[in-house]
Amino acid sequence: MLHRAFCSDIVAETVVVASVLLAASGAQAQTPPYFPTSHAAVEKMLAxxxxxxxxxxxxxxxxxxxxxxxxxxxxxxxxxxVDIDPQRIVEANDNARRAGVADKVTFRKENLFDTDIGRASVLTLYLSLKINIGLRPRILKEMRPGTRVLSNDFNMGDWLPDKWERVGDRVVYLWIVPTQVAGRWRLTFDAAEGARAADLKLAQQFQELSGSATIDGQAVPLRDGMVTGEQVEFVLDVGHGEAKRFKGRLVDGHLEGEGWRAIRQ
Ligand SMILES: C[S@@+](CC[C@H](N)C(=O)[O-])C[C@H]1O[C@@H](n2cnc3c(N)ncnc32)[C@H](O)[C@@H]1O
Structure with a gap:
């Protein structure tokens, strides 16, 4: 298991592997054929x-x-x-009954592009790179921050995973849907000399946060910015040689952590 900052090699490698599989499977037509996730990979995804x-x-x-x-x-x-193939639905419902969980799980014939994904707290995919990338805007817009998204074998292009693990010759990926905090904020924070304030400009690309703050008329870049679900973290050089780490979360439209708060402008 590695953090996303270290996984660009595996993502690049898997993009190549995925492309080969895509061509072989006909997934470019947006209907990946049936091929089950191994039981070991299912266990890993759920863990x-x-x-x-x-x-x-x-x-x-x-x-x-x-x-x-x-x-x-x-x-x-x-x-x-949901599955487009009615035979799979019959099979899945039989399996659920046999496993004694028919009261907990439902299977229905549906095109996955029509499924309301907003109610899920965990979303699992074993489809294709193209479909994953096509689903990305909906995942980011319709799913609650903190929702865990897992994919067997296929990544999400330049939305790097929060974690990945190898299972046999396959890779399983995890993304945590990030809250959206891009924009301008008025930041107030406690410092040794008393309360201080800054204008904060945040830019966001998936989980990566960048931007700058204007503190005492000085623009300073934001460092080590990251969004994990509803949690936000970044570092600012606040003057007098002090690098302050801001760790908090989005609460009722505000960002807040211990000793700091930011209000959207
Ligand atoms: C690779 S299998 C994965 C099965 C299962 N998720 C697993 O991991 O074991 C892909 C499944 O997606 C279904 N499928 C393909 N295109 C679909 C679509 N547009 N809507 C719903 N299901 C689709 C196929 O019928 C197939 O059962």
Whole structure:
């Protein structure tokens, strides 16, 4: 398991592998064929997502239903699987009944592009690079910050994963949907000499935060900026040689942490 800052090599490598698979599978036509995730990879995906009883898991293109069914069996999570192939739906419902979780998971024939994904706290995918990238704007807009998104084998292009793990010859990826904080903020914070203020300009690319702050008329760049779900973290050189780490979260439209607060301008 590695942090995303170290995983560009594996992403590049997997883009190449994924492209080969895409060509081989006909996934460019947006209908990846049925090929089940291995049981080891299912276990790994659920562990990386830290699935729990309160979760609602959606598997887009659910095949024989093994991901939602395992989440229900192991952790008591509820779930939904959709698949374009009616035979897969019959199979998945049979499997859910046999596993004794038919009260927790539902499978229905549906085109995954029509599925309301906003209610999921965990989303699982084993589709194609092209579909993952096509789903990206909806994931970022419609899913709650903190939602865990997992994909077997295919990454999300330049939206780098928060974590990835190898399972046999495959790679499993995890992204945590980041809250959106780009814009201008008025920052106030405690310092040794008393309360101070700054104008903060934040830019965001997926989980990466950049920007600058104007403190006492001086523009200083923001460093080590990162968004993880609802959590926000960055470092500013606030003067007198002090590098201050701001760690907090978005609460009712404000950013706040211990000893600091930022109001959207
Ligand atoms: C690679 S299999 C993955 C099955 C399952 N998620 C797993 O990981 O074991 C992809 C599945 O997506 C389904 N599928 C392909 N295009 C779809 C679409 N547009 N809408 C819904 N399901 C689709 C296929 O029928 C197939 O069952």
């Amino acid at each position: 990386m997502a830290e699935v729990k009883e309160s979760d609602f898991l959606i598997d887009l293109g659910s095949g024989d239903g093994r991901i939602p069914i395992t989440a229900a069996q192991r952790f008591g999570a509820r779930g939904l699987g």
